[in-house]
Amino acid sequence: ELKVEQNPLFLSMQEGKNYTIYCNYSTTSDRLYWYRQDPGKSLESLFVLLSNGAVKQEGRLMASLDTKARLSTLHITAAVHDLSATYFCAVGLEYGNKLVFGAGTILRVKS
Amino acid sequence: DAMVIQNPRYQVTQFGKPVTLSCSQTLNHNVMYWYQQKSSQAPKLLFHYYDKDFNNEADTPDNFQSRRPNTSFCFLDIRSPGLGDTAMYLCATSRVAGDQAKNIQYFGAGTRLSVL
Numbered sequence: 001e002l003k004v005e006q007n008p009l010f011l012s013m014q015e016g017k018n019y020t021i022y023c024n025y026s027t028t029s030d031r032l033y034w035y036r037q038d039p040g041k042s043l044e045s046l047f048v049l050l051s052n053g054a055v056k057q058e059g060r061l062m063a064s065l066d067t068k069a070r071l072s073t074l075h076i077t078a079a080v081h082d083l084s085a086t087y088f089c090a091v092g093l094e095y096g097n098k099l100v101f102g103a104g105t106i107l108r109v110k111s
Numbered sequence: 112d113a114m115v116i117q118n119p120r121y122q123v124t125q126f127g128k129p130v131t132l133s134c135s136q137t138l139n140h141n142v143m144y145w146y147q148q149k150s151s152q153a154p155k156l157l158f159h160y161y162d163k164d165f166n167n168e169a170d171t172p173d174n175f176q177s178r179r180p181n182t183s184f185c186f187l188d189i190r191s192p193g194l195g196d197t198a199m200y201l202c203a204t205s206r207v208a209g210d211q212a213k214n215i216q217y218f219g220a221g222t223r224l225s226v227l
């Protein structure tokens with residue numbers, strides 16, 4: 001059974017600081033997704049990582065994938081309050097037809 | 112310009128009273144999914160339709176059924192809701208275009224179901 005582990009599960013940051021969220025998974029996969037969810041809202045796609053060594057950046061967020069280590073990271077640079085949300089990684093199986101989500105990381109950025 | 116639309120946004124039902132949640136999409140995507148997300152948990156896939164082909168997850172309770180009458184619409188039927196079915200139900204769609212395609216799933220805003 002595929003297991004997807006995120007850590008930390010809760011992250012409280014000061015504005016302007018950097019931090020990394022980790023996503024480990026237990027079996028081979030052909031793709032890795034990162035989603036953002038605001039309280040009471042739906043999931044918004046952030047990144048899709050399709051190959052070993054893939055790196056994607058959007059604003060203050062950068063995601064990377066190491067398929068050999070079965071590890072993806074989401075790095076936050078100079079955090080701002082607007083980044084406060086829950087971030088999920090999801091491992092894609094069957095060409096992305098099936099997503100298995102991690103437990104999510106609740107990020108709170110404090111002024 | 113919402114692309115994946117779920118109705119209703121909030122639904123309260125009584126224990127054992129059947130309920131239907133709906134999802135429509137304007138993206139013309141060939142795959143539609145239903146997820147259950149309980150409070151402070153990750154979304155969990157219940158089933159998906161690849162075109163008209165229904166794919167049920169092994170651990171989805173028999174109490175949950177789905178219908179997809181056409182490309183645009185998909186329904187989630189809960190035949191006899193229990194208290195443990197209180198959750199957010201998320202619909203998602205994707206266009207599966209090949210093994211190297213991104214196949215991003217686009218989610219609706221969800222239906223928050225409360226079973227009393």
